[in-house]
Amino acid sequence: MIIRENTINSKRIYEGRMISLRVDTVELPDKKYSTREIVEHPGAAVVVPMTDDGKIIMVKQFRKAVEDSLLEVPAGKLDKGENPAICAHRELQEETGYVSANMQYLFSFYSSPGFSNEIMHLFIATDLTQGEAHPDEDEYIEIVSYELGQLIEMIFQGKIKDSKSIIAIFAASQYLGHNHLGQQ
C-alpha cells in the first residue's frame, strides 16, 4: 500500500540565511488532517578525506545549536544548483586546504527526514595534496587527523556526536574493507 499525504495548505513561517520553515496541513488516508513542520535546507556535500597513510582528516568547530565543539568530517552546503561533487571539492579545500585527485561518490542520505528535507551527498577523497585552508569568515576550524579504527572506537565512546561524520566513518570503513584499498 502506497501512502501519500496530500498538501491541503502550506504556510511559510520563516525565510532564513541557511534554512527556511513552512507548516503544511496534510490529508491522511483516513481523510483526517494533520500538520507537518518542515525545515527546508539546500542540501550538503560531506567528504571523508583519507591520506595515503590511512588517516582521516577531521575538523573541529563550535556548533551553536548544541553549544559544543564537535569533531566532524569536512562538509558544507550546496550553492543553488551546484553539483555535489564540485561542492565536495570546494568544501574540502576551504576547510582543510587539501585537494583530492580522486573524489568517489558513495551514497546520499537525509539528516532528519521527520522534519527536514536536508539531503547529504557522501564522498570519499583520496590522493590528497596539502594546500592552504580558506574557511568562511564566520567559521573557526581546527584540523585534526585520526586512524579509521580509532574513529570507530571514538563513536562508541560518544566522542564523535555528529551524525554525518558517524555515517562517513562507518561507510569509509565498510567501503575500504570491501575494496581492500586500506591494505596497501
Place this chain on the structure above:
Amino acid sequence: MIIRENTINSKRIYEGRMISLRVDTVELPDKKYSTREIVEHPGAAVVVPMTDDGKIIMVKQFRKAVEDSLLEVPAGKLDKGENPAICAHRELQEETGYVSANMQYLFSFYSSPGFSNEIMHLFIATDLTQGEAHPDEDEYIEIVSYELGQLIEMIFQGKIKDSKSIIAIFAASQYLGHNHLGQQ
C-alpha cells in the same frame, strides 16, 4: 583554543508541535557578529530490533518533508523529561508490536548540529517477543525485516536514506562483530 559563541540576542520565531525555531545573534572571536538559525527538538530514541534469527525489524513510513516513503528503524521523540531507554521500549512496541527483554544503549548523536539541537539515543534491542503494534493516530507504518548484511548493501545502493537508520545499521554490525553475538 576553545571557541565559544556568546549569545547577544535571541529571537523566538516559531513554537510548534514537534519543533521550534529561534534565531540567535552571536559574537565571534574577532568581535564580529553573525546569526545562527536553530531548530529546537526534544530529542529521540532510536532502536535496532534484532530477532533471534539475526533479522532487523524495519518500519516503512511516508515522510512529508522529503515526499517519500522511507525504510527506517523504529524511533520516536522523547516526552518531556522522559528517560531515553523508556522511550526506546515504548516506540519499539508502538511501532512494531515487539517487546524487548534486552535493550542495550550504544551511543548518542546529533542529527544535524549545524542548525538543530536534536539528539538521538541509539539502542539495540534483542530477546524480542511479538505483540500488537499501536502506532500514533497520524502514523501509517508498514513493518518489514531484513538480514543485517542485506541492509548494509541497501545503504550503498541508496535504498536506505534515513541517517539515524544508517547509523543504527552500521553500529549494530560493528557491535555484533565485536561481541560475536551474531555468531550463534
